[in-house]
Amino acid sequence: MALKLFSSGKGEGGGIEGALVRTIFLLLVGLSGCILAYDLREEVTRALAESSEEVTRVVFQPPTRTDQERPYYPKAMPVLPGSESPRMPGVTDRPKPEMLASRMSFYAGSNGEVSAIGRIEPGSAADFEKFLEGEGRGAKAVWLLSPGGSVPDAISMGRSVRRRGLNTMVPSSGYCASSCPLVFAGGVQRSAGKNALIGVHQVSAVAKGTETWGDGISAAQQISARCVEYLVSMGVDPASWVKAMQTPKERLYIFRSEELQALKITTGAAKA
Incomplete structure (x- = not known):
């Protein structure tokens, strides 16, 4: 018998379980984006400090x-x-x-x-x-x-x-x-x-x-x-x-x- 995960009466991906999965996914994407943005900012800041022509x-x-x-x-x-x-x-x-x-x-x-x-x-x-x-x-x-x-x-x-x-x-x-x-x-x-x-x-x-x-x-x-x-x-x-x-x-x-x-x-x- 096939087991359907996070099923509900509102269709596939619906209901509380589906909403929870989507929320976690979005949070992970957002966190990854923040980490990448922070790393990028650090690299840009370092590059500007090293390459700036302003003396x-x-x-x-x-x-x-x-x-x-x-x-x-x-x-x-x-x-x-x-x-x-x-x-x-x-x-x-x-x-x-x-x-x-x-x-x-x-x-x-x-x-x-x-x-x-x-x-x-x-x-x-x-x-x-x-x-x-x-x-x-x-x-x-x-x-x-x-x-x-x-x-x-x-x-x-x-x-x-x-x-x-x-x-x-x-x-x-x-x-x-x-x-x-x-x-x-x-x-x-x-x-x-x-x-x-x-x-x-x-x-x-x-x-x-x-x-x-x-x-x-x-x-x-x-x-x-x-x-x-x-x-x-x-x-x-x-x-x-x-x-x-x-x-x-x-x-x-x-x-x-x-x-x-x-x-x-x-x-x-x-x-x-």
């Missing part, structure tokens, strides 16, 4: 004890109200936002001071080594102005700084964010200007090929562990990276001057 100067309010997070702009130059972009060794004019949005470039100044300005991209560590072996030979201190970027390259640059016995500096009104503080941590002596903006956030790992979302999370955890291990080896309090892991990648946790000293991110009092 500008952004004003940040000074961080306070209860308000230290700010938006992360990978292609902008944040400054505090009334501040100009900093003077950098080897650079004739004050750096423009376009310089921060471009691949990191290196400049040789006087008295062994050199500047590193721009995004840290895959291969930037090799560029840095080449510079120090050439135009930057004899460097004593590295001034940083960067929105960050590649974590492995930043760690390699920081290790090179320490191996060569160089000092690091983020000047007043300077900006060192995302992976840039990892380079900064490599300095034997580390100084920051009073209005320097030094900030961190979560690292992210983009899945490649057939890697799953879980693979991406695992990779991010491994990178974070590598960052903590590196900071400890540089003499920086690993609690500084807790702030990074607590801050979404689209935001920045800006350290206050007293935090920079307490966490041993800097090795001395803030400079003017």
Whole structure:
């Protein structure tokens, strides 16, 4: 005998059971649509952030004890109200936002001071080594102005700084964010200007090929562990990276001057 599912006196697909099935089906379709829309929005937002041609100067309010997070702009130059972009060794004019949005470039100044300005991209560590072996030979201190970027390259640059016995500096009104503080941590002596903006956030790992979302999370955890291990080896309090892991990648946790000293991110009092 054939068994008819969800039958009723109102015909096939009718009645309470049929209505329930249709409702569940519509809910599933709607939920799938929401998930797809959310994923699409995330991809579009990420693409716009990476490919936007708008490069500008952004004003940040000074961080306070209860308000230290700010938006992360990978292609902008944040400054505090009334501040100009900093003077950098080897650079004739004050750096423009376009310089921060471009691949990191290196400049040789006087008295062994050199500047590193721009995004840290895959291969930037090799560029840095080449510079120090050439135009930057004899460097004593590295001034940083960067929105960050590649974590492995930043760690390699920081290790090179320490191996060569160089000092690091983020000047007043300077900006060192995302992976840039990892380079900064490599300095034997580390100084920051009073209005320097030094900030961190979560690292992210983009899945490649057939890697799953879980693979991406695992990779991010491994990178974070590598960052903590590196900071400890540089003499920086690993609690500084807790702030990074607590801050979404689209935001920045800006350290206050007293935090920079307490966490041993800097090795001395803030400079003017």
